[in-house]
Amino acid sequence: MNTTSSRSTDNKPITDLTTQRKIPPMCQHQPPCPTADSADREAALLVAHHPEQGWSLLCNGVLLFEDTGELLPDGRIIAPHRPLAGAQVMTAA
16 A cells, blocks of 8 residues: 655745735725825725624725724724714804
8 A cells, every 4th residue: 555645745944934914905096095004094995894793994904993993904993082972162253
């Protein structure tokens, strides 16, 4: 009985491993959307929208939640920043 495998094995050392994944940018259109680090990151286009679950994925990789909280692609959390209900705007007379 032949116990050798017909599959070839790669015995090269594993030296090129990295802990960071190579993720291509989601924004492939022109003009590009604001980056996740920019102040206007919420202006990026929607990639996925799930109102029944309360979140949306933006083109720049930001997860935007219905309570206005955000999860950035690098794992940082932006606390909800809803306007205060019933706040009155002061105007000059």
